[in-house]
Amino acid sequence: MSWQTKNADEKSENDDEGxxxxxxxxxxxxxxxxxxxxxxxxxxxTAVFNSGSTSFGGVIFIGPFPIVFGAGPDAAWLIAIGxxxxxxxxxxxxxxxxxxx
Numbered sequence: 001m002s003w004q005t006k007n008a009d010e011k012s013e014n015d016d017e018g019x020x021x022x023x024x025x026x027x028x029x030x031x032x033x034x035x036x037x038x039x040x041x042x043x044x045x046t047a048v049f050n051s052g053s054t055s056f057g058g059v060i061f062i063g064p065f066p067i068v069f070g071a072g073p074d075a076a077w078l079i080a081i082g083x084x085x086x087x088x089x090x091x092x093x094x095x096x097x098x099x100x101x
Contacts, residue, residue: 057082
């Protein structure tokens with residue numbers, strides 16, 4: 001038996017081992033993707049059906065530092081909502097971290 005066959009056998013035996021992910025984390029991940037997809041659909045629908053001015057805002061996390069941005073006539077409200085969502089997500093993260101310890 002060659003070393004390639006031996007490595008293939010060992011790999012197939014070890015494939016059952018994996019990273020255990022909690023159900024809560026997985027559900028939050030799926031929920032996040034769902035929110036992003038719904039948000040994109042809403043933005044596209046608004047752009048298609050509303051020929052007037054549009055506004056947008058967003059939050060980008062680079063490590064622990066949020067970057068909040070927005071443009072348009074209602075950008076101030078969108079930025080404020082982005083800041084509130086950022087604060088809530090940091091609070092939820094800290095609560096979940098304490099429960100894990």
